[in-house]
Amino acid sequence: MGMFAQSKTAKFDFTGESAYGMTLLSGSTKEYNADPTVCTEGDVTLTLNGQTRWWKATNGNELRFYKGADMTFKVPEGNVITKVELTAKVPAKFESAVGTYANGTWTGSANSVVISTNITEKNTPISSAVVTYQSSSAPMKKDPALxxxxxxxxxxxxxxxxxxxxxxxxxxxxxxxxxxxxxxxxxxxxxxxxxxxxxxxxxxxxxxxxxxxxxxxxxxxxxxxTPALDVVQEPYSESFETEFGSFVLDNVNLSEGLSYVWSIDKKYKCAKASAFVNKKNLPSESWLVSPWIELSCAEVERNLYFDHAVSKYFGNVSEEATLWIKVEGGDWTQITSIAYPEVPQDKSFSPFETQAVSLAGYEGKKIKVGFKYVSTDEAAGTWEIRNFKVCSGDPSGINEINADKFDVNAPVYNLAGQRVNANAKGILIQNGKKFIK
Missing domain, CATH: 2.60.40.10 (Immunoglobulins)
Structure with a gap:
């Protein structure tokens, strides 16, 4: 390796089921790790100072730092740390008085490195920290500057x-x-x-x-x-898992403090509308609108399907989360037959339920579908939409309709999308599946 020193690395990992003797915390606990907590990997020690929590998270456990907390990395005398790389699911908010810290990476030359939080509220988590170090007696290798x-x-x-x-x-x-x-x-x-x-x-x-x-x-x-299309033909679907697809947003009214209402929630894989920002209800009207959908002239059963969930924070959900259809050359018409999932008494959100809306009478026409969200300064609920589909034929054969595990207690609908008694007769839909009674 010539005159330059061979670097070594040590990785501190907080994603597993054990982490340096700390207790895995979750829920509403007010506990913190002991202050200080010392973690060791090979020749490197990591000391956690202030309020930290090793936390049970959905997508891998993490180490959370709260306001005023910091971490100190130290290597044996005769060695220097040249780099510390922090990995986090969200941008890690830290700073350091020595060396250079940017975008989760510290670089410099020091036997001991203190990296402190740079937050005013909540917390900043990391999932791992990789420390690069070498002998201080050998010339320093250069930064690759990538x-x-x-x-x-x-x-x-x-x-x-x-x-x-x-x-x-x-x-x-x-x-x-x-x-x-x-x-x-x-x-x-x-x-x-x-x-x-x-x-x-x-x-x-x-x-x-x-x-x-x-x-x-x-x-x-x-x-x-994917490219947005102005006109599509049936069958047409959008999952809303990662994008709006060919749907567009029409922000009729965004009050001060709102830059958007509709967004893609990648965690729950849906389009989400909410005007609750910084613990305030903000007035708004915003539409999620499909492209023009050309329906064939065939006289066959044709329906619009979508899954939706609502929060308990609406004033009147049937007026503030509504479905509309517009025929080319015409005006928007509200579809009043849709039903809304019930929010369990001890929950803030309902489960997702599949809606089926008959498109009888629209054969051979070109239509748009609009999801209209409205909020006020008194109420701003959350509406979530996924698995949008317009098609003809048997919906039980459509693999894009993602129904959860069959629930015998799930609501039952007729082909017009109206919620009916489970003992009703005729062609019915439950859990996104069609059956005859």
Whole structure:
């Protein structure tokens, strides 16, 4: 390795089922880890100071830091820390009085490094910390200085995409990778990206350590969407798992403090409308509107399906979360036959329920479907929509209609989308499935 020192690394991992003797906390507990808590990996010690919690999280456990808390990394005398990389599901909000801290990574040269929180409320979590260190008696290897010109980029399937520019100081070869190759692939040598499907992936450029430079990496988040269409033909569907697809937003009224109402909730894989911001109900009117949908002239059963869930915070949900249809050349008409899921007494949200709305009378026409959300300064509920589908034929054969595990107590609807008694006769729908009684 010539005159330069060989770097070593130590990784502190908080995602598993045990973490340095700490108690895994969750729920509404007010407990914190002992202050201080000392964690050890090889030659490196990590001391947690102030209020921290090792927390049970849905997508892997994490270590949470609260206002005023910090972490101290230390290596044996005769060694120096050159890099600390913090991994988090959300941007890690920390700072350091020594070295340089940016975007979750500390760089510098110190035997002991203190990284403190930079928050005023709530908390900032990490899932792991990787410490790079070396002997202080040998010359320092250089920083590879890998950096993309943008940390976030977006592209549309079928359209040309120009990747952010990578700059580097290292003389080592760079290898490009994509975290989700179903969304986009990347040429390992050139960094050229091919967009494949809607979703989100992380494009990473990695350089190995060599005789002169430390190893390192840089990445950007790539958000891929599908092209929006003005006109579609049945059968037509949008899942709303990762994007609005060809639906568009019409913000009729956004009061001060609101920049949007409708968003994609990637955790629950749905389109979500809410005007509750900073613990305040804000007046609004916002529509989620489909493209024009061309319906065939065939005289067959044709329905609109969607799953929806509501919160308990509406003033009057049947007036503030409504469904509308417009025929080309006509005006919007409210569909009053839809039913709303019931919110359990001890819950804030209802479960998702499938709605079936008859499109009888619309044969051969071109229609738009609109989900209208309204809020006031007294009430701002949350409305969630997923698995939108317009089709003819037997809905039980449509694999895009995602019904949960069959529930014999689930609401029953007729083909007009009206909620009926479970003992009703005729063609009925329950759990998104059609049956005859």
């Amino acid at each position: 950096s993309f010109s943008e940390t976030t980029a977006s592209g549309v399937v079928g359209e040309a995409f120009v990747a952010p520019t990578l700059t580097k100081a290292t003389t080592a070869a760079v290898v490009y990778t994509s975290s989700d190759e179903a969304v986009a692939t990347v040429n390992a040598e050139t960094g050229e990206v091919t967009l494949l499907a809607a979703g989100e992936t992380k494009i990473t450029a990695t350089a190995a350590e060599n005789d002169e430079y430390n190893g390192g990496s840089a990445s950007y988040t790539l958000i891929v969407t």
